[in-house]
Amino acid sequence: MCGGLEREKVQFTMEKSPGFLFFFAFLVAVKLCLTSQVQDEVKKHCDQKLLIRMKTKCVPCSLNLDTQCPAGYTKITNGTGTPDCRYYLEIKAYTLSFPGCRHHCVKEFEQPECCQGHWGPDCMGELVWSLGVLFSYGIQREIKQ
Structure with missing residues (x-):
């Protein structure tokens, strides 16, 4: 008590701050995304x-x-x-x-070598054949049969 006024105790908990939880979840998601991109890059190259x-x-x-x-x-x-x-x-x-x-x-x-399913000097992504169309990480080519 100071001069007859009581101070309220401000208690900071995670339950009372959804903004903090959202920010924390966002950081975890970014970390997981970056980690998976690095792992994908490593998987493309299987150098011997x-x-x-x-x-x-x-x-x-x-x-x-x-x-x-x-x-x-x-x-x-x-x-x-x-x-x-x-x-x-x-x-x-x-x-x-x-x-x-x-x-x-x-x-x-x-000896530089691409992992199975990858190709080229940069070990491009896997080729996927779907309904007569060849897909490869954003590259799409129609193949005439």
């Missing part, structure tokens, strides 16, 4: 990750320590590499074979 493997040239193991993989490849062997090959040395009319070493290298490559 490929691992390309290669081996360096076979050389004497003592010379293989500093051998590098080609640009873009990662060396997956250590030290002098793997002693799993033979290199050849020609002396006059003879060819001699010696055990050698080589390094194994890998490169990850992503």
